[in-house]
Amino acid sequence: MNLNLWLNLLTNTSFANSIYLILLNTMVCYWLSIKYPKLNILKNLCWVGVLSSNLLLFTILSLRWFVAGYFPLSNLYESLLFLDWCLLFILLIVEGKSKTKIIGAIIVPITLLIISFATLILPPPMQSAAPLVPALQSNWLMMHVSMMMLSYATLILGSLLSILFLVISSTQKFNLSINKKTTQNQLLENIDNWSYRTIGLGFPFLTIGIIAGAVWANEAWGSYWSWDPKETWALITWLVFAAYIHARLTQGWIGKRAAVLGSLGFFVVWICYLGVNFLGQGLHSYGFLS
Structure with missing residues (x-):
């Protein structure tokens, strides 16, 4: 103690x-x-x-x-710290590339x-480490939650790059550049490419996290899917980014159209991660607002 x-x-x-x-x-x-x-x-x-x-x-x-x-x-405190760590870790990798x-x-x-x-x-009290409630005492805790948080961090980065693309493209004169030889059009092309690659990396993490969560839900509650608010918004998040990747691969979307869809993902991720827990009750409220 x-x-x-x-x-x-x-x-x-x-x-x-x-x-x-x-x-x-x-x-x-x-x-x-x-x-x-x-x-x-x-x-x-x-x-x-x-x-x-x-x-x-x-x-x-x-x-x-x-x-x-x-x-x-x-709990929420630990997940926020882990999300911060994921964002900074991904930043080290992406910035190096x-x-x-x-x-x-x-x-x-x-x-x-x-x-x-x-x-x-x-x-x-919400920052303190406490014994796990029975529903969380499972080996799936690490697999499901870590994959979801890693996907959130990666998708947040990719979505922010889409927002940055829209901001720069809507500005006539923008002095932000990588080096002297990089024009605004080249910069926009790079940002669009970084956004696509980052979201493409985060989408499989999200898919694995949702599948692991379904298996864990069946183990804990006897059902793979119960349309809990968190599950519903996880599905919405998956559909938004699936639509983004589909549009890029099959419809040839690049630039502003893709950036608008990618930017939407930023808000959807935060609603799925925090908004659902603060606005509604569900099976995923353990350690957050309880």
Whole structure:
């Protein structure tokens, strides 16, 4: 009990506050690095900030896993931390491939908002590690929830890139560029391509997560699908991104038309993840508002 109390105090104050401050400074560095692309020190500070935040989040989740004895995805606080970790981890990979700070400039503010909400808005009882309720005591917990959160993080990134595409394309003069040789049209083409690839990566994660959830539901409640609000919105989310990928592959949608559909996915993901739990009751309310 004392160990668990120490864990909650440590992860909910020291580490969480450190992550908040690091992400705040990293966000400023990203914005400055776009304004002053020749300053390599800003790019290095961005990388250090993302990496250190990622490691701190990994440490928090690992400590909670060690002390609680189960994968730390049983309540809203833990899922928010895991979502933040996924976003930052994906950012490290994508940024390494794209060689641009544009993606980090739109993702880091989202991660800052998530950690702020988790640590400053959620009451302390909701941040504490607690024993799992019987319905969550299953080996499917890690498989289902981790896949869903990983898909949310990937799809959020892809959708944000679609929103960025619409913002830039609607602006006559936009100075944001990867380098001097990159025109606005080339930049838009790159963003459209990054968005498509990212959503294409997140869609299989979402599919696996939904299938694993159906198997777990049958094990826990005796039914693969019960049209619970969370299940319904997960299906809507899947259909939206399935339509996006279908339109790109078979209808040849690129540019604005694809970006509009991809942008819609951003709001659908957040409704599925948070909105359903705050607006309605269902079988997936364990550890969120209960």
